[in-house]
Structure formats: C-alpha cells, structure tokens
Amino acid sequence: MQQFSSDIKQHFVEEYKSILRFWQQYSVDNENGGFYGEVDRKGRPVPDAPKGAVLNTRILWTFSSAYNFLKDEAYLELAHRAYRYLINNFWDKENGGILWSLNPKGEPLDSRKQIYAQGFAIYGLSEYYKATGNKESLGYAIKLFELIEKWAFDPRHGGYLEALSNDWGLMADMRLSAKDANEPKSMNTHLHIIEPYTNLYRVWPDEKLALQITRLIDVFITKIIDPQTAHFNLFFDMDWKAKSEMQSYGHDIEGTWLLCEAASVIGDKQLVEKVNEAALRMSEATLREGCAPDGSIYYENHPSTNYLEEERHWWVQAEGMLGFMNSWQLSGEKHYLEAAERLWNYIEKNFIDKEYGEWYLRIDVKGRAVLSDPKAGFWKCPYHNTRALMEMYHRITNSKIS
Secondary structure, eight states, rough: OOOOOTHHHHHHHHHHHHHHHHHHHHOOOOOTTSOOOOOOTTTOOTTTTOEEEEHHHHHHHHHHHHHHHOOOHHHHHHHHHHHHHHHIIBOOOTSSSSSSSTTTTTTTEEOOOOOHHHHHHHHHHHHHHHHHHHHHHHHHHHHHHHHHHHTTBBBTTTBOOSEOOTOOOSSSOSSTTTTSSSOOOEHHHHHHHHHHHHHHHHOOOOOOHHHHHHHHHIIIIIIOOOTTTTOOOEOOOOTTTOOOEEEHHHHHHHHHHHHHHHHHTOOEEEEEEHHHHHHHHHHHHHHTTTBBBBSSSSSSEEETTTTEEEOOHHHHHHHHHHHHHHHHHHOHHHHHHHHHHHHHHHHHHTTOOTTSSSSSEEEOTTTOOOOOOSSSSSSOOOOHHHHHHHHHHHHTTTSOOO
C-alpha cells in the first residue's frame, strides 16, 4: 500500500479550501445577520431553521483557525462576523454564558446553559484571540471558564454537570440531544470541555486551568474509559456509575488524540505516558471492532442487543483519520498509518460532494450518500473535517513517512 507522503499535503490543503469555500458562499445570512441555521446539499438556506450555539461557535473556531493556518484575510472577515454575532446575540447579558439557540432573526429561543456549548464558545474565542490578539475575546473565554467552574464543576465527585438553566440553576432534563440519556454527566461534554480548556491554556497558562485539565484527564483515565473494553462509557450518574452500554467509535478515536494533546500541553511526563498508553489501547479497540473491511468506521455499537449501527458519519471518518495518524506517531506501528490512509481513500471516494462541495453528513448502510441531510445545520459544521485536514498537513510535515 502506498503510504502518505509529502505530495499529499497540497491535496489536503486544496480540499480544506474547498470546504471553506462552501461556507463562505452559502452560510452567511445577510438578511438577519450571522449565519443560517441550516443549508441543504446545494447550498440553499432553510429560512425557518433555528441558529444553534454549537454551529456558530464552531464556525468561529474554523475561520479563526483557517486564518492562523493560511493567513487569508477573507477567512479573518468570517471570523470577525462569527465573533460579533456570538457576543451580540448568543451572549446572555443578564446571567453570562452562551444561549443554546436563537430563532432565525437572532432572538433567544432556548436559553439553557448547556455546558457543551459553553466549552465550544471557549474553543472559538481562544482561537479567535490567537488570530487577532483581541483581548476582549480572551476576556470572554476566561469568563466562560469561570462560569463553568462556578456552576457546573462537581467538587465532590469530580467532573461537570451536563446543563443548567438560564440562571445557572439545576434542570430536570439535562440532555444534549433527544437521543441522549438524561443523566447528569456524559463523556461527550467532558471531551468537549477538555478540548477548549487545552486551547485556552495555550494562550492563558493559568494555574487553576492547568489543575482542571489535569483533573479532567484523571476523570477520563479512571472513570470514563472502560478498563475491560477500552471504549468510552457514555453516560453516568453523579458518582460516575455508568448508565449506558453503547459504544461510540467516533468519540473513542477522537478522544485518543484530544487527550494526548491535553496531556502534552500540561507537560507532565508521567501524565503524558499514562495518556499515550490509554490512547493506544483505545485506538486498537477501534481498529479491531469499529472498522469496516473498506477502512471506514461504523457509527455505534450496542453490545447488549448485538446491534451495530453501520452508517458512516462524516465526523467519525475525519476524526478516525487523525486519531490513527496520532497513534502511528505515538507507536511507530505501521498499521495505524495504513488505517489513516484507508480512511482518507474512503472519504475521497464517498464523502466529498464533487458537484456542490463540502462533505455529505452520512453514508447509509448500502453505501449511498443521504442527499436529504443538511450540509450545514445545528450539528453539521465545518470543524471536524477542516481540523482533520489541517492537522494531517502539520503532522505529515513534522513526521518522517517512508
């Protein structure tokens, strides 16, 4: 099998630019401000779609990161737009924090404080600060860190609550989405708190922030990673009793490189070694159990009912390629590099919409793209695939691949 080489780097950059071009052309809402809440496969907006905090904060991160990567002023203009809209419309001026969703006109729709969304706001704001040096942006990121620590951190059992009300009170329904279990803690929220905390630490190396990142890593090692299966457990009660047996291959492989990144930023050698060991166990489990014969990664597994969800989702393949690349860099084991290459080949053949641009959201069990899915939406965003392509470029640049 032909291995990744330096020749493929420009291919990654061209696809990276192509994805961003779709968002530049079709996602900007010139009538109501900000960005459309949903855009279909052909780039046509869905006018009554709500505007979600997750999509908007990920757009902020994406275009800030794109400017940091390629120094194109057009990307910075979109980052400015995303920043202004986030602060002017999503920021809760009375209670602080980021609202969950707005109506198409930019007015509050759901004002709950989903901790996952607060985390992605930190991720975008800290990246925007890197791009611009805007101290106001860093200030908002720090405020969000302080709000999360004040209201969502569990000092008794460790970790963070899923969601709180508009005024940071307790809620009966804390779910991130309708498909999730209504439990007070989840793997997903913790993964996407450690991710922005890591990014914030790069520009604001605060001692308390370092402590909380270290505590989060310990939570993953001791509570979230199942010692028997090497998969993430997904939902938990307050004292970390697992409440779900479902396995999410995409989160597993995404978590391998995000946890390594967090430990590396903290810089503790023993912590890095512990995380690297766990990451390789998880990568091997994903490769062994979650990969199809064509190299793609299945969506989810339900061991108790022996049901494998065989759809392929865009973000899982992107994170898988990067996760396997990271595992090759950790171990030198060539089968991880080959797995990353197989995933890229699968993405190129199946996920890239060569007619309208961007990537399809999912491929069904018969191998067909689901054309009715949005290209941009409450959850369909430009962050997973652009990040994977950019990271692959950097990692190939800094690795010796023969």
